[in-house]
Amino acid sequence: MAVAATTKTGARPSRAGRRLSAPAWVGTVPFFAYVAIFLIWPTGIVIVDAVKNPSGAWAFSNLSEFGNPVLRGYFIGSFKLCLISSVTGAVFGAILAYAVASGDPDGLIRRLYIAVSGVLAQTGGVTLAFAFLVLIGPVGLLFHASWYFDFPWGIGLIYTYFQIPLMVLVFMPAIDGLKVQWREASENLGASSWQYWRHVGGPLLLPAFLGATLLLFANALSAFATIQAWENQIPYIVPQQISTALSSEVGLNNVNEADLLALGMIIMVAIVMTGYALLLRRAARWLR
């Protein structure tokens, strides 16, 4: 499908039509406006209100609430759950991703597993909670896992159920990016399979792997529905506590608790995503 370029870049095609009187970026205004209203503004509200009193005055002392052990407990809870599920998801997901990627690129198995991963990675937490409830819950079909309602194990398992597919989706491009010539060249130079992975494949995949793990972590951090449907009485993690705080009148004194928690979440996730972006840049350079 060869399209002969009529002109090189530089010749403005609008010469053929009417010249726009406004600068080109005006065309992006609708998008920016939309995002500003529905994303930036709510986030801004959260951040700003976190450091304000209920009466509206500035109160940066609110930030000291982060030292509150109860509050810290929620964050630690979140952290534990996310760490377990993201590391487990990453390791197993990487194995599965390799198994899928090393097969026929157009084959049925690959398509199936990618479609499955797409579905499961996006599955609502409510559905997942149902599924595991009937599998290993009190009337579980498979068996009753006594630890099912323990935090973080039962819920961690459920998280893994969607973390693994997410890992497959995010990590497989990196595996695909491993050029077959590298494998062949290393073999030709005398490397065994193990040596290849240790010296070439492993180092090359490491940034992408770590980045993907971080993404999984951020994903777990944000999950609310799953744990809500799993056991909605006790807030173990930050999202749940936010929900409780939103719906109840009783909270920490003089502090907009929900906002504070939300601010904490933003910071946590922002740190994680920055790390992810950096690692991705390194990986992209090698595996393009």
Added chain:
Amino acid sequence: MAAVTSVGETPVAAPARRPAGMQAGRRRRLNIFRYVVFTIFGLFFLLPLLAMARFSLEAPNKLGTWSVQAWRQIASYQNTGIPPLLSSIELTLELAVITCAVMLVLLLPTMIWVRLRVRWLARTIEFLCLLPLTIPAIVLVVGLAYIYNRIQRIELSTLMLFWVYVILALPYAYRALSAGLTAIDVTTLSEAARSLGASWFTVIVRVIAPNMRAAILNAVVLTVALVLGEFTIAYLLLYTNLQVELYSISRNTPNAGVLFSTSLAVLMFTFVLLLIVSYAGRRRRGRG
């Protein structure tokens, strides 16, 4: 070169993978590994689903007998205090459609325009589109709750959720569309079309979009999956969508068969969509 299906020759412009070009011994070991992995993970993913299926096919008061009542109930289930299940399903589907439409209208022209004329904004757009991954829905809700309170009791239809859903879908849609845009030479195509006298609308709708069919489908399916699975924002803003409804039902009558049948239906629906889209994408590879 037609007749020679040679073992070693690589077709031009194929993925860098040549599954045929490997030593027999290694290939065998790899295949064993792959099948073991697929079996294990297949089981892991299937078991909860099978458990759900089993529960969905069980007669309500007579354990051990089969019945498809739960499936028929999808259309007829009703309980006091909550809207009929079917109406939630319809509502959510409508939401999905609206969200897709708005997302496409907002994102696609913007992305194309940026790629053509305002390249320096590309980074910003990308950042904004990936931001929702960083700002969890739960946080957005906190901010949105304030806006909602300010709007005071205007009984907004649940369909108004689409404003936020578009934001939630941005990361996934952006990535899908971006991959599609990269694969085609947007600049050349649009310059060619413009030099033939096409308006920008024509360029986008009739020249570029048809060449991005796979990517657009991908973005649409991902968005639909997202809307169908969304719980957090709807729940916390006190709307009733599909997942919220399922959740309510589960609070009233846990283990109601209809919960499982509906969840499975949604899963299968999404799965089929994704599978279809994956075939739509591959057809291009056949050439060259």
Added chain:
Amino acid sequence: MEGLSRHYGPVVALDRLDLTLQPGELIVLLGPSGCGKTTTLRLLAGLEDADIGQIFVGGKDITRLPASKRDMGMVFQAYSLFPHMTVRQNVAFGLRLRRVGAAQRDQRAMDMLDLVGLAEQATRYPHQLSGGQQQRVALARALAIEPQVLLLDEPLSALDAKVRAQLRDEIRRIQLEVGITTLFVTHDQEEALAIADRVGVMREGHIEQLAPPTEVYSRPATSFVAEFVGLSNRLSGEVRDGNVIVRGFTLPLVERETPDGQVVALVRPEAVTLASDDAPESGALVGTVIAVTFLGATSRVTVDLGDTTVLAQLSTADATALPAGSRVALTIRPDPVLVSASSDPAVSVAGEEA
């Protein structure tokens, strides 16, 4: 070292192929896409398995030996350098696997980089180098392990024309200096003719001719070789008594035993001489120049003889005297020619479609 011989059953890619390399020689496998040349190379490297047949190196049967245990150095077409290692680390990689000490490794790596002329780039990364430089590093890396055989899989195909010519001569120089037995695969006949000790022209899984370049060019064994290597004019003629008569010119045949009859003779453009129309030799054909293609030192002149067109190759100086539109007298030098039965679907000139 003895070289190798191979023998395969009717696999689609390779059809009972036998090939022996003498120590220190550079053989180029030449042929169109899909002819099996790359397959041959990869079989030798151990990256693929043969269905039937054996490979010997230095008398030893290595057919069952995995790629990592064979003592070969390979240069790939592109992308084979490890992007996360510096140039020196890339070159030293093979040595590292063989547990050579660090100091010794680095020394040898630098020696190799000197050999290919890239010593100053030792601490750079592959993505910072040009295509030609990357291939040189690949060469250094392959040679660092002192292999018995050097394999090159179209190493110049991905490079610009100018770099290609330079690097090609470099490779030959290095190969001669090191004295290593080498197998080189390409579809570019100019490359093949320029550097090979022997050229193996391949087609659909077997070798049509294996001979030094001059022989392949001037005494092609089959019409495929004649058409693939260099240009040929296809002119109808009649065989009589071991000669073929083309347009009144009697040309000796390469194969004297060709039976009498109508054939298509393959005449090289260099064998066609043109002179201005003023004082034509007896027997010369008269025609009109349609086009002159300037190729640098030589030019190719297309002449219309009324019922067919003929390509002639002249020095540019001579060609300028015969611009398009002028009438010329055409003679054919009595070089031995190859003939083929009239409608042989041989591959068209220069081997490749766009």
